[in-house]
Amino acid sequence: MYSVTVRDHFMIAHSFRGATFGPAQRLHGATYVVDATFRRRALDEDGVVVDIGRAGDQLRTLLSELNFRNLDDESAFAGRNTTTEVLAREIFDRLAAAIRDGRLGASAHGLASLCVTLHESHVAWASYDGEL
Amino acid sequence: MYSVTVRDHFMIAHSFRGATFGPAQRLHGATYVVDATFRRRALDEDGVVVDIGRAGDQLRTLLSELNFRNLDDESAFAGRNTTTEVLAREIFDRLAAAIRDGRLGASAHGLASLCVTLHESHVAWASYDGEL
C-alpha cells in the first residue's frame, strides 16, 4: 500500500460539556496541526498517490472554514463536543466529500483510504482512519 | 477507526546478553519517550476514545514503576533482555491490564486495540501493537 501525507494547521476556541472534561469545560482553545494521509494500492499514471499540490490546497481550504473560529458558535457542531476525535472525523468526512466531488482530480477516485490526525500538543494527538 | 495517543517518558539503566548486542552488552542506559495509542471503532458518550486525563495519569503511574531504575535488578525481567521491543510489550501488557481492571474508567472497556511505541533516540524506535 502506498501513502502520501500533507500537514497544515488551524486555531480555534471551544468548550466541552461533561464532568469528564474538568477545567476544559471552560471556554479555551487549541492549535491543531493536521496530517492528512491518502492511501492507494497502485500509483496513478503520473506515479503518485494523489496530486500533492491539490491535496494540500484542498486541506487548506477545508481548514480555513474552521480556522480562527469559536466552534461553540458553529452550527455544524451544535449539540456535540468538538473533541479532537470528533474534529478528526469531521475533517475526514469533508476531505472524503472533496475526493468524491472530484476536487482532488479524477485520479483521486482511485484512493483506497484516508487518515486524518490532529496534534493538539507535543504530547497528545487523535486520528480518524477509514475506507473511501 | 478512531485513535488517541498520549506521550510520556522514563529513564533506565540495563545491559544485554548475546554477541549480537556488541558494546550494548556493557551496563548503559536509555531515555524512552513512550507513545500509547488507544483505538476504538465508535466514540463513547462523551465523544472521546478514552478519558485522556486518566490515560495520561495511568501511563505516568506505570512508567514510574520503571523510571530511574536498573532493569538488570528488576525481577519482572529476570532472564530476559530488556530490549526496546520487550519493554514496549511489557508496557502494553501493563496498560492492557489497567484497562481491564477499570483504571481508565468503564468506557475504556470499549477500546479495540492498543499500540505502545518507545523512542530510544531521534533515529530508532520500536512498538508493540495488539488487540485488547
Added chain:
Amino acid sequence: MYSVTVRDHFMIAHSFRGATFGPAQRLHGATYVVDATFRRRALDEDGVVVDIGRAGDQLRTLLSELNFRNLDDESAFAGRNTTTEVLAREIFDRLAAAIRDGRLGASAHGLASLCVTLHESHVAWASYDGEL
C-alpha cells in the same frame, strides 16, 4: 554559559483588536508549547543550572493560571492584545518573580538570564529573552 530548558504547554481562547490581525480578530484559540530556558555562568554545588524538578513544577503551576481560559476575560491582560510575544513576556515576568521569591530554591538566585519561547504551531513561535 550553561543553560537548562524545560518544556510544557497550555491551551487558551482569545481574540485580537486591530486590522493587522485580519481573521484573528475573531474569537479563536491556541495551544502554546512553552520552552523555559534558564542560564547561569557557573554551575551550583549540585552541578546543575537549576533544580530541574522545581523548575518544571513551577512552570506547570504558572501555566495552570492561564490554561483552559479565555484570555479576553483575564484582568491581567485588560486593554492588551495577548499576542504570542506578549504572552512570552508575561510568562517570563512571572517566572522571574518566582525565581526572586525563592520558589526555585536558594541556588536559583545565581541564574543570569531567562528565555521563554511559545510555539503556536509547527511553523511559528515567539520568545522573550532577558537578564534576571
Added chain:
Amino acid sequence: MYSVTVRDHFMIAHSFRGATFGPAQRLHGATYVVDATFRRRALDEDGVVVDIGRAGDQLRTLLSELNFRNLDDESAFAGRNTTTEVLAREIFDRLAAAIRDGRLGASAHGLASLCVTLHESHVAWASYDGEL
C-alpha cells in the same frame, strides 16, 4: 505485532515529466529523511525484531547508492518519474531483497512486513508498506 524503525537520509537531484508537476518539472532536488519499519509477529531468540545495527548499516549502504546523485541519470529509473512514492517503493524493494539474501542475518527471514517512509519536508511525506 512488533516493529522496529531506523532513520537515515539521502540527498538527490531530479526533475519530473507531466503538467501535473508544474514548476517541479524543472531540475531541482530533495533531502529525503527515510524511516524503515521492520515488523514481525514474535521476537527472535535475542528478543528483537531485527538486529538494529545490521538494519541501520544495510539502510545506509542502500541509500549510499542513491545519495549525492542526479536521479535523471540513473538507469534504474529510466522512463519513470522519481516521485517520493516511487522512491519509497524502490527502497522497499532493495531492502526486501537484502532481507531475502540474508544481509540482515538469518533471523530476519522471520520478518512479516516492511514499511519505508520518505519525508521530503516538514509538511509532506510518502510511504510504501508491504508484506515480505
Added chain:
Amino acid sequence: MYSVTVRDHFMIAHSFRGATFGPAQRLHGATYVVDATFRRRALDEDGVVVDIGRAGDQLRTLLSELNFRNLDDESAFAGRNTTTEVLAREIFDRLAAAIRDGRLGASAHGLASLCVTLHESHVAWASYDGEL
C-alpha cells in the same frame, strides 16, 4: 529581547567544487526547511515583533525565487559554492532588503536583528545571524 520565527521550505539541485566536498561534488540536491527569526527590543503598537502574516508571505515570495531550481545555473551564485551557510546568508540579505524596502510594513523598520536557519536534514543545519 523579543523574537518571532516563521518556518517554510524550498527544494533545489546544486553541486560543489573542491575536494573537501567529496561525493557532494556531483550534482545532487536538498530540501531546506527555513526558519526566519525577527528580533526587536520593544514591541510595536499592535503588540508584535513583526506582522507575522506579511513576514511569512515575504519569506515564501523570496524562497519561490530559489525553489525548484538548479542553483548551478543561477547567476546570483556564479563562481560560488551554494553551501547551506552561503544560502542562509543570501536569504538573510534578501529578507533584510525586503525589510528596508518596507515590504514587511513600516513598523518593521524597528527590527533589531535577523537570523536565518536552513535545516538540510534531521541531523544538520546552518544559520546566518546579523544586525539589521
Added chain:
Amino acid sequence: MYSVTVRDHFMIAHSFRGATFGPAQRLHGATYVVDATFRRRALDEDGVVVDIGRAGDQLRTLLSELNFRNLDDESAFAGRNTTTEVLAREIFDRLAAAIRDGRLGASAHGLASLCVTLHESHVAWASYDGEL
C-alpha cells in the same frame, strides 16, 4: 555570525549524589541526543563554517568514548555528578581540544565559538556555550 550544527547521540548509565536528585540518586540511564554548533564570523575558502563531514566524524568519535558505558565507573567523572550540564561541558571541552589539535582541519582554527546541547528527553535539554 555564521553557524553549523551536527546532531548525534549516546546512551549511558549513571546515578547522582545529593537529596536534590530524589529518585535519580538510584542507578538509571539516559539517551542524550547531542547538537554541536560551530560558529565563525566569516566563511572559510570553501564557503563553509567547518568541514561538516569531519565535524560529524569527530563528534561521533568523542561520543563513542562515552557511549554504552556506566559513567559512575569512568575516572573522568570521579567525584562529580554527571548531570546533563556537566556532560555538555565535558563534550564541549573535548571538542574544543579536537579543534585546537587540528582534528577538524586547519581552517577550523578560525572558529569563534561552540555550543553543545544535550537533549535528555522530549521535554528537557541542557547546553554549554563558550568562546574557542
